[in-house]
Amino acid sequence: MGYQARFRVWRGSAEGGELRDFTAEVNEGEVVLDILHRLQATQCPDLAVRWNCKAGKCGSCSAEVNGRPKLLCMTRMSTFAEDETITVTPMRTFPVLKDLVCDVSYNYVKAREVPAFQPPADLGPGEYRMQQVDVARSQEFRKCIECFLCQDTCHVIRDHEPNKESFSGPRFLMRVAELEMHPLDTAEDRAEQARGDHGLGQCNITRCCTEVCPEHIQITDNALIPLKERVADRRYDPLRWLFRR
Numbered sequence: 183m184g185y186q187a188r189f190r191v192w193r194g195s196a197e198g199g200e201l202r203d204f205t206a207e208v209n210e211g212e213v214v215l216d217i218l219h220r221l222q223a224t225q226c227p228d229l230a231v232r233w234n235c236k237a238g239k240c241g242s243c244s245a246e247v248n249g250r251p252k253l254l255c256m257t258r259m260s261t262f263a264e265d266e267t268i269t270v271t272p273m274r275t276f277p278v279l280k281d282l283v284c285d286v287s288y289n290y291v292k293a294r295e296v297p298a299f300q301p302p303a304d305l306g307p308g309e310y311r312m313q314q315v316d317v318a319r320s321q322e323f324r325k326c327i328e329c330f331l332c333q334d335t336c337h338v339i340r341d342h343e344p345n346k347e348s349f350s351g352p353r354f355l356m357r358v359a360e361l362e363m364h365p366l367d368t369a370e371d372r373a374e375q376a377r378g379d380h381g382l383g384q385c386n387i388t389r390c391c392t393e394v395c396p397e398h399i400q401i402t403d404n405a406l407i408p409l410k411e412r413v414a415d416r417r418y419d420p421l422r423w424l425f426r427r
């Protein structure tokens with residue numbers, strides 16, 4: 183049985199905007215993205231919302247629902263009470279382009295700052311050999327759909343715009359961790375790059391990024407903490423310090 187639900191949707195651009203109230207029909211099995219499409223079809227045809235797969239796999243439809251970072255296509259209407267007002271706003275950490283669509287180019291800038299995987303020069307394609315445990319470790323990180331919800335929720339950049347210069351955010355620290363732990367990567371000290379170039383020290387392991395990841399990647403426990411341990415081992419281990427001296 184369908185019902186009418188109340189929505190507050192942020193509408194505006196980089197210059198400013200406001201929350202607008204709507205009432206829309208909700209049917210069994212629908213997700214928040216379905217309702218936004220209904221609003222486009224019936225009440226506001228110029229409402230901007232980014233989406234692609236409607237299956238939780240393309241990472242396009244990231245926004246905030248009742249203040250929480252979510253994929254709009256994976257947020258079921260059945261998780262809200264029928265008399266609840268549902269507020270949909272763009273991701274707060276990135277500049278708004280229009281309505282629910284943000285400019286996420288910060289993330290692509292940070293992605294380019296991570297040097298690519300460097301296999302040993304004497305190995306050709308098809309000659310890579312790895313333990314299954316190492317394959318499994320990389321595979322967890324490679325489930326990332328680049329929705330940037332972890333970046334959106336991380337307080338280091340969410341509330342402090344100037345930190346974007348020095349901090350790459352959980353998604354890209356995880357990429358550095360993946361390469362640092364890769365047994366065939368020959369790049370110079372990735373852990374030191376994480377500390378110096380990507381601002382690993384600003385992460386205080388609050389685990390908020392892990393909580394919002396739609397792929398349930400253990401970003402903090404399996405990437406950020408091991409990376410911090412490697413930095414500490416290399417920089418502060420007294421034997422290594424003596425050796426460096």
Ligand code: SF4
Pocket residue numbers: 335336337338351352384385386387388389390391392402406
């Ligand atoms: S654990 Fe670190 S990277 Fe993740 S949200 Fe907290 S401060 Fe940000």
Ligand code: SF4
Pocket residue numbers: 325326327328329330331332333353394395396397398399401
């Ligand atoms: S790590 Fe998770 S939350 Fe972050 S971009 Fe990838 S899929 Fe999204």
Ligand code: FES
Pocket residue numbers: 232233234235236237238239240241242243244253254255256
């Ligand atoms: S539309 Fe692809 S993840 Fe939501």
